[in-house]
Amino acid sequence: MAREIKFGNRMMGDGHPAYVIAEVGINHNGDMDVAKKIIDAAAHAGADAVKFQKRTPEVCTPPEQQKQMRETPWGYITYLDYRYKVEFNEEQYREIDRYCKEKKIDWMVSVWDEPSVDFMEKFDTPAYKVPSASLTDHNLLKYVRKTGKPIIISTGMSTMEQIHKGVNIVGEDNLVIMHCTSTYPCEPEELNLNMIGTLRKEFPNNPIGYSGHEVGLVPSAVAIALGATSIERHITLDRAMWGSDQAASVEPGGFERLVKYIRVTEAALGDGVKKVYESEKGSMKKLRRVVSE
Incomplete structure (x- = not known):
């Protein structure tokens, strides 16, 4: 079985350019103009997709948190009210x-609950993402699988046993598995990029990606060198904006550099077959004193 799947109009997996996802999430803070500016930045940078988050607040907000109060740009409101403020409705998603x-x-979304899957079935997105927090929600995994679309799962805050159980539930067909550490932002010592290789060995039929929350760009390029076939990073207009994900996000200029680093890394990896390049022959003629076969 080839380690590749069809993702919309293109292929994702070994032997194909990395699929770069600009994670908007809720960095738009419920503002459509901000969302459009982030989409503009992602498209300009050369990302393949932007990704939002779709929640049904009263379903996926734990009851003990719903009435907790917090300071927000909309005033001192309950956590449940805040969750509604950052959710786009059908009209907004159509836009x-x-x-x-x-x-x-x-574009695509992370679905956090079953009603959100029903909501998103109105749209023709190339895949569904199941976030790390929902990897152990086996009912949700089964529900997403029924749509027939490719699925991306993230593995943050999960053990290998939980990852295997999740994969067994959702099935390996049309499945992308993303290595992830769910800390925002994440320190280099906890990125554990060698897990990409581990996941490639554990799941030889599936494309393995990397969902990063670090500050900086280098680890994402390194992830490509280690075999990641997709990269997901949060994108924002300004890391100083209000919101819990902003500090672990990449601003537009940085995202443009990130895509360039990924493409340069892909080009530099080559095919692993040693050869004498045409460009080396001038140096060989000038510098090599002893010629041997």
Whole structure:
């Protein structure tokens, strides 16, 4: 079985350019104009897709947290009210759909609950993402699988046993597994990029990706060198904006550099077959004193 799957109009997996996902999440803070500016930045940078988050607040917000109060840009409100403030409705998602088509960039969402899957079935996105927090929600995994779309699962805050159980539940067909550490931002010592190789050995039929929350760009390029076939990083207009994910996000100029680093890394890896390049022959003629076969 080839380690590749069809993702919309292109292939993702070994032997194909890395699929770069710009994770908008809720960095738009419920503002459509901000969301569009982030989409613009992702498209300009050369990302393949932007990704949002879809929750049904009253379903996926734990009851003990719903009435907790917090300071927000909308005032001192309950956590449940805040969750509603950052959720886009159907009309807004239709505008996102239209705008992404105009900008020629894929879009998708992380689904956090079953009603959100039903909601998203109104749209023709290339895949569904199941976030790390929901990897152990086996009912949700089964529900997403029924859609027939490719699925991406993230593995943050999970043991290997939990990852295997999740994969067994959702099935290996049309499945991308993302290595992830769910700390925002994440220190280098906890990125554990060698897990990419571990996951490639554990799941030889599946493309393995990397969902990063570090500060900086280098680890994401290193992830490509270690075999990641997709990269997901949060994107924002300004890391100083309000929101819990902003500090672990990449600003537009940085995201443009990130995509360039990924493409340079891919080009530099080569095929592993030693050869004498045409460009070396001039140096060989000038510098090599002893010629041997």
